[in-house]
Amino acid sequence: MGNTSLIRLLTAFGSPEAVLSSSRHALAAHLTPAQCDALLAEPDAAQLDAALAWLDQPDNSLMTLADTDYPKILLEIPDPPAMLYCKGRRALLNQPALGIVGSRNATPQGVRDAEAFAHALSDAGLTIVSGLALGIDAAAHRGGLAGAGSSVAVIGTGLDRIYPARNKALAHQLAETGLIVSEFALGTPPLPGHFPRRNRLISGLSRGVLVVEAAPDSGSLITARVATEQGREVFAIPGSIHSPLARGCHALIKQGAKLVESAADILDELAWQQRLAPPGLRQDRPHSEALAEDASPEHTAAALTDPVLNALDGAPTTLDTLAQRTGLTLDALSAKLLTLELDGRIASLPGGRYQKFTDTMLDILVYLYESFRMAELAPDRDALEKRLFAAGFEESDINAALDWYANLTGSATHERLALAYDRHYAAEELERLNEACRSELAFLVGAEILDPESREWVISGLMALGGEDIEPDHVRWMTLIVLWSRGLIEHFTHLEDMLLNHEPGRLH
DSSP, X not given: OOHHHHHHHHHHHSSHHHHHTSOHHHHHTTSOHHHHHHHHSOOOHHHHHHHHHHHTSXXXXXXXXXXXTSOGGGGGSSSOOSEEXXXXXXXXXXXXXXXXXXXXXXXXXXXXXXXXXXXXXXXXXXXXXXXXXXXXXXXXXXXXXXXXXXXXXXXXXXXXXXXSGGGHHHHHHHHHHSXXXXXXXXXXXXXXXXXXXXXXXXXXXXXXXXXXXXXXXXXXXXXXXXXXXXXXXEEEOOOOTTOHHHHHHHHHHHTTOEEOSSHHHHHHHTTOOOOOOOTTTOOOOHHHHXXXXXXXXXXXXXXXXXXXXXXXXXXXXXXHHXXXXXXXXXXXXXXXXXXXXXXXXXXXXXXTEEEEOOOOHHHHHHHHHHHHTTOSSOOOHHHHHHXXXXXXXXXXXXXXXXXXXXXXXXXXXXXXXXSSSOOOOOHHXXXXXXXXXXXXHHHHHHTTSSOHHHHHHHHHHHHTSTTSOOOHHHHHHHHHHHHHHTTOTXXXXXXXXXXXXXXTTOOO
């Protein structure tokens, strides 16, 4: 049952208790027969127990339209959520707020701008609202947490899931000193249709929305459009006329968005008298101090000389080898590795090995996937090359990746298409693809995630990954890219959910 149906019932009957005590005849005036069946059926005991256990945890709560602290600003929008799952300081929902959104693939300057604007606006007493995505969203949350007004993350999944997984550490900080909120039930996976609904809440909770960087087809422009429809102010930071990530902002400015060059421009437009957040909402936040330290030049210099990062040469490395290279004890090394993994600087691999993220061909393919998965058509090769150069990838890696990608998206059938599901691996393939990788491929084919032709494209991509060791995670990423690129999307959402939430075997 969707949000509109829930609101219709609450309007008609007045309260959840009245809805649940009503007869089928009374409900039928407002619901379809299938919805009546679902509402009158016995609740799923396992789901109910899980929800009650979640609510028993500290700082977890469920907010409804009937609650006195339901944010009044959300009542101004056409479709306020009937329920909000909250983790953290729900009082922030009734504080004056500003939304900040932008590209997931932001430039370093864009990230700095988003964090600086968010910090200044937060110190002026505005709570920063964003969507916990990579890039601009994450920077906005960091800046908000570092200031007095804190930050609220509106997400498109259930609150028991963190998407993307790389923002897990940031999500923990938001839960401790800010707020994470969702209208989706616990267990809800990341699905494309959920994020536009999330966007309407980002703007709905805010007095205005600032767009920092956005391509012409960016989802951030949806948030800006919805903000305008909701009667909110829209602000945009201009950029270079040569930058693809400035074109969305420039289009908004042409359409009437306010061009801003500093946080003061926004405060002036809102007629905002600079003030700190109310005393009850201010607190000493060690995470904010840590975030401020992270942004300092000293911290940046320290990261460049990190002995553990320097000991990782790009190849998977065992804990014992790292201990020998760094001279650290195993306990100290394990703690440091966990921090680096949460920061997204290294990956933990099967067999107790670790690898530093590098600009490999696979990184490029993942970058393309994350950049264009929601687009109907990807840009042509010249545009892709310029985008990848701007992102800092090497020319040789770009050419290798785009050559393989061009073959993948072409109409030709793979020359090694195996019509049967059984496959015999060549000697060079056996050398590169270990038993765990071959088992993963067999599982994906047996689960009908991959058909034989798509499997061959996955294998050809894996064999093109230079000299790096191939692990099951590489198989899953390459599968995700192949399914997406060839338009075989009926299963890739499940695989994406499993991969990004690190839940092996959870395909169905």
